[in-house]
Amino acid sequence: MRRNVAEYLVERARAEPDRAAVHVPIRGVNPNGASDHRTITFSQLNADSDAIAAGLHSLGVASGMRVALMVPPSPDFFSLTFALLKANAVPVMIDPGMGLKNLGTCLAEAKPEAFIGIAKAHLARRLLGWAKRSVRITVNAGRRRFFCTASLDQCRERGRGSTWEPNDPGAEAAILFTSGSTGVAKGVVYTQGMFLAQIALLKSTYGIEPGEVDLCTFPLFALFGPALGMTCVIPDMNPSRPATIDPRKAAAQIAQFRVTNLFGSPAVIRRLGELKDGAAFGTLRRVISAGAPATAASLERLQSLLPAGVPIFTPYGATEALPVANIGSNEILHETRAMTDAGRGVCVGRPVEGIDVAVVGITEEPIAAWSEELKLPAGTIGEFVVSGPVVSRQYFAKPAATALAKIADPATGHVRHRMGDVGYLDDAGRLWFCGRKSHRVVGPDRTDFTDRVEPIFNRVPGVFRTALVGVNGHPVICVELADGLRNGDWPAILRDLQARAAEFEHTRHITMFLEYPTAFPVDVRHNSKIFREKLAAWAAVALGANWAPVDNSPP
Secondary structure (H helix, E strand, O other): OOOOOOHHHHHHHHHOOOOEEEEEOOOOHEEEOOOEEEEEEHHHHHHHHHHHHHHHHHHOOOOOOOEEEEEEHHHHHHHHHHHHHHHHEEEOOOOHOHHHHHHHHHHHHHHHOEEEEEEEEHHHHHHHOOOOOOOOOEOOOOOOOOOEEEEHHHHHHHHHOOOOOOOOOOOOEEEEOOOOOOOOOEEEOOOOOHHHHHHHHOOOOOOOOOEEEEEEEOHHHOOHHHHOEEEEEEOOOOOHHHHHHHHHHHHHHHHOOOOOEEEEOHHHHHHHHHOOHHHOOOOOEEEEEEEEEHHHHHHHHHOOOOOOOOOOOEEEEEEEEEEEEEEEEEHHHHHHHHHHHHHOOEEEEEEEOOOOEEEEEOOOOOOOOOOHHHHHHOOEEEEEEEOOOOEEEOOOOOHHHHHEEEEOOOOOOEEEEEEEEEEEOOOOOEEEEEEEEOOOOOOOOOOOOOHHHHHHOOOOOEEEEEEEEEEEEEEEEEEOOOOOOOOOHHHHHHHHHHHHHHHHOOOOOOOOOOEEOOOEEEEOOOOOOOOHHHHHHHHHHHOOOOOOOOOOOOO
């Protein structure tokens, strides 16, 4: 029985030592043909991570030690991550795109004793004082030491020839920080059991087999590639800005390496759908999109480019619990899309194997203990609560946040996680996402939910997307126009928005629509989650401190 995710790499290195584990572009990707890539085999990746693990141990990196890892997607990123897992250290993963200030805050909370990063990360660490009170071992991911304890090459040399043998892992396997898109970023404590359960669920849910090839535009998901026996192709893109991906380059890599699996955020799905044809997609078996609900229009465009029968899956989950539920593009486009457009919410599918989902009443207070009496009946909107082997038990060093998000289950001894998402279960057992709990607009006589309201207005011609926010407890719709449209188009679009609102009972009370002057602010991890808090502040300024909708109803 496996105890450590790194055992998957060892097994793959023994079974297929010469098969490629990672392909990484050497000088960028040619969008019109093949490009030169550096290739690392499974045996090379395994041996390299063995050497680095032993080298880190010689530097003082001990079992259970938290290690900040700030290295971009590369062969070194894979080698270092597996080395840390083999050393039973606890890698601390933080998205660099969240901003320098937030990075510093996360590192101060995690208190890593070791810091491994590229030279730019070490320079920022010194200038900004990141984790200066806790870090005592530093490794520069390069040939030169760069004023660190050692360089990565020196670390390799110290451990060269060492061979790792599986041992009992520590209580913590990693700390993965949330994106902070709906509040303060929190460190989610992962165990080896969680990682192993995720790998098993990904295999069973999507039918992933050893020997497949993955183009992964999200670095953390890429780590599952070697564990799943897939070859990982690293895309030529800024991983912190997935919406800027060049779809032609992605298509060129898919064609060159005969990629079978593609993972991307909704922003990536949208960009790939901009291609003129799907000639490069002939080898794809599936596409997986996560991070936020992908629009039906984006799914439809990309689906038209894929070979017949190739699905686009949109799993539902969070850093704290992934995957939770799953649905495919066929069901979305031919069944649930029409209900979403009518304001029913976004269907995110049925719970995956081994995951239990319940809906409880919406409250901002902690729930100390689980009881079956907390469950709401089907069709009633509440907060999703999930349990299963992929559910994390706590946030690192945040007892108050843990108390708010976790529910002890005395009957099983397990912990249930409150997703912070609101929605309902239908009679078929499907989950319908209605938005984030923190984004609902609570008025004196009704509550509006983002994903029951926004899809209605997103259908208006000339609108790229909308965002429901609250100003003084009243609903306001912020509008981002489609590319190429300007202020002169706004009066006609506004009339269409008002007409659309009047078509549905639950939107007739919405009367205020504001044209946002630029693209909406979105999260850095997926470029898809809208920062509604920022839009709400902007709308409040635009409307004035005492704004309230005018009551035009007859006396």
